[in-house]
Amino acid sequence: MTCPLCEATCGLEVTIDEKSLVTRVQGDREDVFSQGYICPKGASLGALHHDPDRLTAPLVKRDGEFVEVTWDEAFAEIDRRLRPIIDEHGKNAVAVYSGNPTVHNAALVLYGRVFFKALGTRNFYTATTVDQMPKHFSSGYLFGDPQAIPVADLDRTEHLLILGANPLVSNGSLMTAPDTRGRLRGIQKRGGKIVVLDPRRTRTAQLADEHHAIRPGTDALFLFALVNVLFAESRVTPGEHVTGVDEVRVLSEPFTPEAVAPATGIDAAEIRRIALELANAGRAAVYGRMGTTTQSFGTVASWLVDVVNTLTGNLDREGGVMFPLPALWRPRRSSPFTSGRWTSRVRGYPEVLGELPVATLADEIETPGEGQVRALVTISGNPALSTPNSARLTEALRQLDFMVSLDVYLNETTRHADVILPGPSPLERPHYDVALYALAVRNVANWTPQALGTEMPQEWVTLLRLAGIAAGQGPDVDVAAFDTMVAGETARRTGVDLALAEGRMGPERMIDLMLRGGPYGLSLADLEAAPHGIDLGALKPRLPEALATASGKVELAPDAITKDVPRLRAELGKTPDGGLLLIGRRHLSSNNSWMHNLTPLVRGGNRCTVQVHPDDASRLGLTDGGLAAVTSRAGKLEAPVEVTADVRPGVVSMPHGWGHDLDGTRTKVAAAHAGVNSNLVADETLLDVPSGNAVLNGIPVEVAPA
Numbered sequence: 001m002t003c004p005l006c007e008a009t010c011g012l013e014v015t016i017d018e019k020s021l022v023t024r025v026q027g028d029r030e031d032v033f034s035q036g037y038i039c040p041k042g043a044s045l046g047a048l049h050h051d052p053d054r055l056t057a058p059l060v061k062r063d064g065e066f067v068e069v070t071w072d073e074a075f076a077e078i079d080r081r082l083r084p085i086i087d088e089h090g091k092n093a094v095a096v097y098s099g100n101p102t103v104h105n106a107a108l109v110l111y112g113r114v115f116f117k118a119l120g121t122r123n124f125y126t127a128t129t130v131d132q133m134p135k136h137f138s139s140g141y142l143f144g145d146p147q148a149i150p151v152a153d154l155d156r157t158e159h160l161l162i163l164g165a166n167p168l169v170s171n172g173s174l175m176t177a178p179d180t181r182g183r184l185r186g187i188q189k190r191g192g193k194i195v196v197l198d199p200r201r202t203r204t205a206q207l208a209d210e211h212h213a214i215r216p217g218t219d220a221l222f223l224f225a226l227v228n229v230l231f232a233e234s235r236v237t238p239g240e241h242v243t244g245v246d247e248v249r250v251l252s253e254p255f256t257p258e259a260v261a262p263a264t265g266i267d268a269a270e271i272r273r274i275a276l277e278l279a280n281a282g283r284a285a286v287y288g289r290m291g292t293t294t295q296s297f298g299t300v301a302s303w304l305v306d307v308v309n310t311l312t313g314n315l316d317r318e319g320g321v322m323f324p325l326p327a328l329w330r331p332r333r334s335s336p337f338t339s340g341r342w343t344s345r346v347r348g349y350p351e352v353l354g355e356l357p358v359a360t361l362a363d364e365i366e367t368p369g370e371g372q373v374r375a376l377v378t379i380s381g382n383p384a385l386s387t388p389n390s391a392r393l394t395e396a397l398r399q400l401d402f403m404v405s406l407d408v409y410l411n412e413t414t415r416h417a418d419v420i421l422p423g424p425s426p427l428e429r430p431h432y433d434v435a436l437y438a439l440a441v442r443n444v445a446n447w448t449p450q451a452l453g454t455e456m457p458q459e460w461v462t463l464l465r466l467a468g469i470a471a472g473q474g475p476d477v478d479v480a481a482f483d484t485m486v487a488g489e490t491a492r493r494t495g496v497d498l499a500l501a502e503g504r505m506g507p508e509r510m511i512d513l514m515l516r517g518g519p520y521g522l523s524l525a526d527l528e529a530a531p532h533g534i535d536l537g538a539l540k541p542r543l544p545e546a547l548a549t550a551s552g553k554v555e556l557a558p559d560a561i562t563k564d565v566p567r568l569r570a571e572l573g574k575t576p577d578g579g580l581l582l583i584g585r586r587h588l589s590s591n592n593s594w595m596h597n598l599t600p601l602v603r604g605g606n607r608c609t610v611q612v613h614p615d616d617a618s619r620l621g622l623t624d625g626g627l628a629a630v631t632s633r634a635g636k637l638e639a640p641v642e643v644t645a646d647v648r649p650g651v652v653s654m655p656h657g658w659g660h661d662l663d664g665t666r667t668k669v670a671a672a673h674a675g676v677n678s679n680l681v682a683d684e685t686l687l688d689v690p691s692g693n694a695v696l697n698g699i700p701v702e703v704a705p706a
Contacts, residue, residue: 002446012026033440061417061418110507119470144548151174153320154285159193159281195210241554243556288301350692383413385677445533578650582651582701596658599669616650632702659680683699
């Protein structure tokens with residue numbers, strides 16, 4: 001089976017005894033992609049399946065207490081309370097929040113959109129706006145498609161420049177790559193070089209040939225300086241399918257290495273050398289991740305990553321960055337990407353990809369008037385921990401008239417729900433990585449059949465029943481007929497005869513149709529006959545085919561992005577004030593807030609501390625193991641101090657997704673290892689301007705002994 005617990009999509013070999021007990025989980029050595037690699041998250045799959053805190057029946061809140069009910073009773077309660085809100089206040093009175101685990105669940109990916117369309121609300125929010133929206137925004141305007149994200153060709157590159165990413169711990173992010181350590185070591189074995197820019201000396205930085213401790217939030221300045229050097233040294237070779245090169249040259253002129261050095265903390269000579277080594281490398285790739293997207297200039301930084309890749313001739317090139325060709329059919333955009341089709345009611349933030357910034361969800365709940373959010377549906381998300389100024393959002397959740405959660409845990413968010421609908425464990429549902437194979441460093445396809453039976457409804461059934469309620473058809477919609485209608489529409493769009501998938505239903509039928517309509521002409525039967533996956537080969541050049549821009553070319557200087565450059569240029573005249581900046585970090589045994597109730601993943605070095613440089617600790621009177629008070633405009637928290645030279649002076653670091661010490665949850669392991677919620681001090685008013693992504697790195701804070 002394919003592990004559904006992070007983006008690496010590793011193959012697992014799971015042993016189950018006659019009593020349906022998971023007795024062993026190990027890496028599948030025959031998996032065509034991961035070849036036996038496994039991380040602690042994958043090894044914990046049995047612990048997740050057998051977790052006694054995992055919900056197995058619907059819960060309805062009565063007189064302030066949750067009680068187990070039948071599925072029919074739960075849906076009747078939703079219909080009784082949700083429909084009047086829609087009828088009286090309109091569809092925009094209902095908001096949706098979809099969390100990170102959604103993308104790891106084929107049923108939620110494929111059928112969530114059916115529910116969302118039936119609901120028809122403009123108040124749609126996801127974890128994307130606390131994570132990666134700048135990358136979608138920049139890709140949308142450069143390539144015409146926000147899902148067309150070029151990934152580093154790790155297996156063939158000779159020079160890799162990494163900014164704000166720690167793939168040895170994340171296993172890759174917006175870059176599906178099992179065994180990242182092995183792949184990075186492969187670069188070095190080929191005689192290549194790895195350079196990391198990060199305010200922390202991460203595990204990836206320790207493996208790299210060079211580490212530069214850049215000041216948080218200045219990646220865009222550094223990248224623009226690289227662009228400046230490339231033009232100054234006549235090292236620009238963008239290729240034939242590119243427009244806007246001259247505009248980028250003009251924009252880069254103020255961003256000389258000398259101009260950006262004071263802000264970035266990187267010497268001008270080093271910046272110039274890094275740029276020229278990148279240009280001189282035979283095959284090179286620039287890869288940026290969370291540190292580049294969750295900052296004040298997230299969109300400009302994301303754009304400049306691809307600008308540098310393009311100017312050095314490494315876009316759509318073997319060993320550079322390339323566009324994967326996944327096995328599933330994908331609709332080709334009928335028109336180029338655009339954003340801002342509507343704005344949020346209270347703060348006027350523009351829509352991107354059909355969603356609004358989750359940082360403004362509390363505003364929409366708290367502010368009276370037409371369009372006020374009165375009901376909320378959360379799907380596999382924990383925004384009470386994962387969004388900025390989460391204390392404010394928690395208070396806003398208490399004001400809702402009604403709330404429904406699809407989740408397997410009674411956690412910090414779902415405790416506010418009126419109805420909780422659980423789903424099966426990964427072993428009790430089939431799976432295909434619909435989204436993540438579109439970001440893979442090698443084209444592969446792998447199907448996971450359902451391993452264990454369950455009496456619990458599959459999540460696609462739950463979503464179709466919710467869609468029936470949202471559409472006014474009541475809680476007893478004919479699920480089979482509804483599913484056939486959805487599949488029929490998929491068959492029509494893919495150009496595949498629905499009858500070819502006869503005998504299947506739900507995600508199995510949808511995946512079969514999408515495979516048949518895909519570029520390789522596969523079927524689900526082909527994957528069922530290949531339990532270790534099918535290797536579809538290394539990435540291949542795909543330009544101009546992969547583009548959906550109006551010009552049919554890479555539009556390197558779109559106005560939607562370049563109009564934010566003056567805001568960045570204003571940073572050149574500013575001198576760092578000496579204050580502390582908070583950045584995030586993650587652990588190999590963790591994935592946001594949803595992996596903390598498993599004993600194997602909360603032991604050892606999975607520590608929720610505030611890391612401080614020795615110089616700052618001495619200056620501030622902080623001691624290793626003592627408590628520090630961290631304060632921002634948004635709030636205050638207290639956390640244990642970890643004094644370490646792994647963070648640069650002026651920077652403090654805390655992991656994301658902790659804070660399991662709240663009343664009303666049923667997650668015993670997480671509560672025993674509660675940690676501290678770093679989002680108590682994340683400021684919901686700090687956003688990347690073009691995309692609306694929250695700023696979770698480079699937050700100004702004050703730190704003192706508690």
